[in-house]
Amino acid sequence: MEEEKVRKLKLMSGLLTALLVSGVAHATTITIAANNNGDMVRMQKLSSDFTAKNPDIELRWVILDEGTLRQKVTTAIATKSGIYDVINIGNYEVPIWAKQKWIEPLDNLGSDFDVDDLLPAIRASLSVDGKLYGSPFYGESAITMYRPSLFKKAGLTMPENPTWEFIKEAADKITDKNEGVYGICLRGKAGWGENMAFVTALANSWGGQWFDMKWRPQFDGQKWKEAAEFYVDLMKKDGPPGSSSNSFNENLALFQSGKCGMWMDASVAASFVSDPKQSNVANDVAYALFPTHGELKNHGNWLWAWSLAIPTGSKNTEAAQKFVNWATNRDYLSLVAGKEGWANVPPGTRSSLYANPDYQKAAPFSDLTLKAMNAADTQHPSVEPTPYTGGQFVSIPEFQGIGTAVGQQFSAALAGQETVEQALSKSQEITKREMVKAGYIK
Template identity: 65%
Template sequence: MNTTFRALMGACAFAALATAATSETITVATVNNGDMIRMQGLMEDFYAKHPDIQVEWVTLEENVLRQRVTQDVATKGGQFDVMTIGTYEVPIWGERGWLVSLDDLPAEYDVDDILPAIRGGLTVDGHLYAAPFYGESSMVMYRTDLMEAAGLEMPDAPTWDFIKQAAAAMTDKDNEVYGICLRGKAGWGENMAFLSAMANSYGAKWFDMDWKPQFDSEAWAATLNDYLDLMTNYGPPGASGNGFNENLALFQTGKCGMWIDATVAASFVTNPNDSQVADKVGFALAPDNGLGKRGNWLWAWNLGIPAGTKNEAAAKTFVEWATSKDYTALVASKEGWANVPPGTRTSLYENPEYQKVPFAQMTLESINAADPQNPTVDEVPYVGVQFVAIPEFQGIGTAVGQQFSAALAGQVTAEQALKNAQMLTEREMMKAGYIK
């Protein structure tokens, strides 16, 4: 009996060693947003299905993630096997051959189920170069109780004038309630994501048809001055350091009357486990100025595989799992339908259970309202709503964002920030050969 037991134990130990010896480890770089953190807590499902693959996570703040993955993919550094990247990077990197094509995903993955607006931004010459983990636009999230107390009613499609009126009415600084919270942290995907989308609704644009920067326009002056007025008079202190996560925390703790930001935030502000105001939140489309464009963006956080990874097959297996219909169902079973990654699949918005989620329809309408091919009131030579889809934009957008963040902090005037933005953008566009 003892001999048999020892033999069995030996066989088990040998099998465990063999599995360890043959398993692959992939490194996944991701952003420290709530949906990605949630995924890390659901990895038992992945390991049960794929015991031969281990995952190491590198979880970073948004601006840092962008710097790290851009440097790694451009230099073929090989630090990461899967990268969390945005709608901005995918077409540029795909065209340069920096990403592995995902055209060979299995039929059951159902690529055709991906929302056309999202899939289009991840496709180059008919080839899919990343799989969307979640998609988003932006919208107004607001405190229904404070709106009612102010004697106002939020329209489904508000104007910026109404937003200004409501921000003033809901501000109660003595009780640390601020009428509006907006991004102030510098970065092309932080404050400039919001301000570029806002500028579109004001008739502003980054460049004219000859690629000449337009920060010296009246429309940009109106955009920045209104933003600064809102944030200076009705925003929280220290707003120049606030990005998505900081404003999310402020809203969840009852300190914001309104927050205009990513639609993906809706599940976190209405989750009673996370939000103190979960039962007092309403939603509306991003504001406009009557010019035919709303101040909403279009974005997806996607999983892409850098070309040259030594673990391509394992990386594809992980990407398929994390962005599949089965993963959506897994989150729904553990966390409820309101907390599944939104904005990627047609089938999700056709699901009767998901249609009961209070923000589902507004999210879909916001995504469909964004038009990356025609983002501005006037014709422009670029695509992209809250970014300009050229390689140089990453550096230019962040530099401009620093100027506008400095204006919010009171370090420079709005006029000086716009003048600096015009000068630095002209210099970089001349250096890159767009203008002479």
């Protein structure tokens, strides 16, 4: 009898151990490589909602600054290392990497995802052959943010559609270095997606272009010379010290602390500068379109979408698609609204958001953001014909390296380490050499 009891106890113990081992074996950990911006940091904080709904999935977050993120993710995905299951990339990488089969099509997001609700321009920029490869968690164009009180003090009124000539006049009048107020803050930190996103948009608005129809670089042309001199002179006179090290996050902090009179950057910043929990000037901020130059009507054609994608090397694609669904569907927008208010919902992805009266009321920048995004024509980034698309970037694989190398020249010019003429000459030389090496120029 005792032997029977012992046998049963051993059997039950064995079954319990098997169940415990089975439970551990079925727990899936997905690693998410994400950009260190406000929306992704907020998503990480809210991700307990996902794990509560999916107790068999654990999340490991790797939050990196934009430049480091791009470097690490590009290396990991090109080698199919499998160290990341979800990656944070934009509409520059998505079409290129999808064609190289580096990322998976997102065809198992579920019927509740409602892909048809995505804004057409954003969906198209993240699709290849009609398949979605990146799911957007926010989309943006570029806009002008400014302090109305400083404009009033200077006797100026910001038009909805300003020109760069007006912006310079305003910056000169607003700058008061004794008070620690600078007329304008603009990106200066080197990187294809950092200072060159702004500088390319500026050059586009000036009528410039990276390449002519024969893929010859155009930095030796008059339009680039005028745009570059304008940028450097403006920042040296009216920008904050150390501008050559500032990108989105640094300028955001400067604007929120009241040190910038104007800031031209991603429209997603509007919710952060108008949030009284984060911004000292939340009640003193207004918005206008990205500036144009002279009689040209080109607003820089900035269109960007930070998205979530799944590398082909991932061993956890099913769990990863569940996370992507949670992070980018309409329910997530409602989750953010409930926790942080409608003004802080990630913008620029879904038509239903811009039709939502609660969002329209809470986000005074929503109409202008939508107008800026709809005005972006990434198929025709310059007023001149171009062999490329992309707006504030050039949609070729080589641009990541070339853009960063050129960005270093513009950053050096801003820091006073070389002249504008030297920066443009070196940019022309660097770009031509790489385009010949890649076979674009025969």
